[in-house]
Amino acid sequence: MPEITFSALAAQVFTGLVLGGILVLMAIGLSLIFGLMTVVNFSHGALYMLGAYFAFTIFGLTKSFWVSLVLAPLLVGTLGFLIERFLVRPLYGRSPDDPLLLTFGLSLVIVETVKVVWGKIGLTVDAPRDLAGAVNLGFMNFPIYRLFVIAVTAVVLVGLWLFLERTNVGLVIRAGARDALMVRALGIDLGRVWLLVFALGITLAGLAGVLAAPMRGVYAEMGVEIIIECFVVVVVGGMGSLLGAVVAGLLIGEIVSLTTFFAPKLAEIVVFLTMAGVLLVRPSGLFGEAGRAE
Amino acid sequence: MIRAGLPMLAAWIAAHPLVSLVAFFAVFPFLVPHISLATQVLTYGLYALGFNLLYGYTGLLSFGHAAYWGLGAYGTGIALAKLKVGSLWVALGAGLGAAAVGGVVAGFFCLRRRGIYFAMLTLAFAQLLYFIAFHLADWTGGDDGLRGIPLHPLWLPGVSVSLRSPLAFYYFTFVLVVLAMAAFKRILDSPFGAVLQAIRENSDRAVACGYDVNRVKLLSFVFSALFAGLAGALEGLRLTVVPVETLYWSTSGQAVFMTLLGGAGTFFGPFVGALTYLVLEERLSRFIEWWPIVVGSVFMAFVLFLPRGIWGTLTGRLHGQPGA
Numbered sequence: 001m002p003e004i005t006f007s008a009l010a011a012q013v014f015t016g017l018v019l020g021g022i023l024v025l026m027a028i029g030l031s032l033i034f035g036l037m038t039v040v041n042f043s044h045g046a047l048y049m050l051g052a053y054f055a056f057t058i059f060g061l062t063k064s065f066w067v068s069l070v071l072a073p074l075l076v077g078t079l080g081f082l083i084e085r086f087l088v089r090p091l092y093g094r095s096p097d098d099p100l101l102l103t104f105g106l107s108l109v110i111v112e113t114v115k116v117v118w119g120k121i122g123l124t125v126d127a128p129r130d131l132a133g134a135v136n137l138g139f140m141n142f143p144i145y146r147l148f149v150i151a152v153t154a155v156v157l158v159g160l161w162l163f164l165e166r167t168n169v170g171l172v173i174r175a176g177a178r179d180a181l182m183v184r185a186l187g188i189d190l191g192r193v194w195l196l197v198f199a200l201g202i203t204l205a206g207l208a209g210v211l212a213a214p215m216r217g218v219y220a221e222m223g224v225e226i227i228i229e230c231f232v233v234v235v236v237g238g239m240g241s242l243l244g245a246v247v248a249g250l251l252i253g254e255i256v257s258l259t260t261f262f263a264p265k266l267a268e269i270v271v272f273l274t275m276a277g278v279l280l281v282r283p284s285g286l287f288g289e290a291g292r293a294e
Numbered sequence: 295m296i297r298a299g300l301p302m303l304a305a306w307i308a309a310h311p312l313v314s315l316v317a318f319f320a321v322f323p324f325l326v327p328h329i330s331l332a333t334q335v336l337t338y339g340l341y342a343l344g345f346n347l348l349y350g351y352t353g354l355l356s357f358g359h360a361a362y363w364g365l366g367a368y369g370t371g372i373a374l375a376k377l378k379v380g381s382l383w384v385a386l387g388a389g390l391g392a393a394a395v396g397g398v399v400a401g402f403f404c405l406r407r408r409g410i411y412f413a414m415l416t417l418a419f420a421q422l423l424y425f426i427a428f429h430l431a432d433w434t435g436g437d438d439g440l441r442g443i444p445l446h447p448l449w450l451p452g453v454s455v456s457l458r459s460p461l462a463f464y465y466f467t468f469v470l471v472v473l474a475m476a477a478f479k480r481i482l483d484s485p486f487g488a489v490l491q492a493i494r495e496n497s498d499r500a501v502a503c504g505y506d507v508n509r510v511k512l513l514s515f516v517f518s519a520l521f522a523g524l525a526g527a528l529e530g531l532r533l534t535v536v537p538v539e540t541l542y543w544s545t546s547g548q549a550v551f552m553t554l555l556g557g558a559g560t561f562f563g564p565f566v567g568a569l570t571y572l573v574l575e576e577r578l579s580r581f582i583e584w585w586p587i588v589v590g591s592v593f594m595a596f597v598l599f600l601p602r603g604i605w606g607t608l609t610g611r612l613h614g615q616p617g618a
Contacts (some may be wrong), residue, residue, distance in 0.1 A: 003590055034410075040410045040413075040414075049319065066490060075303035079594075081464070087594065087598070090598055091597070091598070094371035094601075096409060097410075097413075098357045098412065098415060098597055098601070100355065100410060101355075101550065101554065101593075101597045101598045102594055102598065103356070103595075104547065104550065105551075105590045105594040105597065106594060107590075108547065108586060108587075108588050108589065108590035108593070111590055111592070112584060112586040112587045112590065113587055116583070116584050116587070155301075199408075219496045224543060228417065228418060228421050231414035231415075231417065231418060232414075232418060234414070235407070235414055235415065235418075239410070239411070268425050269422055269425055269426070269522060271418075272418055272419075272421075273424040275415070276403055277404050279406050279415070280403075281409070284407075
């Protein structure tokens, strides 16, 4: 066990925020899509991975991380449009397992396509020069890039909150999540909203992938690893609950980070232990709305 | 005439499942180029069957069935290779026992939630086992897999049968699978089986009718794990190796894929699916390196356009309702 200095501990706590931030971006996308469309997007992880790979290629072409940061998620989001329109939409009205099955197959296709196009060896994306190095926060040194990730996550969350709470489209989304039939009865075309929400969720996944790339690397299994962590987050936080996604995401991020510090051997399975624990104590998750496709 | 013939044949087969099964698989090894392919159809078919019991008949979608397949394989393998058990039967029992324990534990946790959460939890459980197998290298061989599983001769009353020849092993598997299928049929035809299907159709209504739905679901889960575990054990014996990928999510995906391909909720669906999948894989993977992309695409196509699967569509079309 490393020496527990305050600054080392503080650094781990902040690292947990970074990890949590990535998880939150992913879980929110999953939760939004589920909340509105009752669709579980198994390919969320694969699209996160795609975001990282796109960033790699765009960076190779433009030599600019910033361009990659903006362009890669948009590309992934566009793919999201196509997926919703042509693969998920036809399944509306059928068993709720069907979109899960379909996106499962889709994730396999995406992962294998990536292996064919980019090869099976892991790739690297470097953080931009401006964000390299560490900053001295007084009580600890912390990599600037990671602070950047925390900042981006916070900005996105605030933006999302404003979007959902203060715009008309956001209102429709919230209403549609609560009672889709009624919204339709009021004459609102939910189809376009679904398209938007799906693409938005996917874009968030792509963004998470780009942000994670300089930290975790770019490799074909990254999608599977993250989707499992995401699933744990939504099981703990409750699907369809954005607050739950945020709290659970940050919580899991912190738990993993601190476990890595104090008991490294347990780090890989602590996620599962947490999930088991929550299941025993509060089966519906911390914030879940019991009864909703429970 | 031919057009009417195929659904009629399918209907006859559906009405006489065990006879058809025995008849077909008794001669099957002579219909395919390698006997090992035939044996794999049996083992993977049984694996998919276990998954099908849970998904097609009870309505619970599990994305982590590789866990029980893997527990069966590792249980049997470790008994033979590490614990130096001398009897094949005892080793199989160990594998089944491991799978059953896994089923009980996983079932206990995963069944606390329904629907999609349940699916996610089953995946998490399987991944947990994967990590454990990866790290307990002294027992499982870790990344290299469990190697050197001795295939002892089979002790039967009065005679000891060597399973070294592929054909002998095939018939050993064949007998066990037929027994398993008979058990499966018995489960389905029993009142318990009826409750299972009631749960699939409308779980809340089953509760309202007074059935102990949670207990039934758990039992179904454990049975399902047992079938998958037996299948995994047999495949482990066939290969004499248990690779760590046995527990990986893609192996879980294979069960889902084969069942969907063949037809969920049908008696033969899993075997039809396994046969189709393995034959296609054998034929195509030589020419196409990106074979998994084909698998995933076909899978999606089936979900979109042929959700009843091959066998389900064949039998369904005759009755206009879910077939055998």
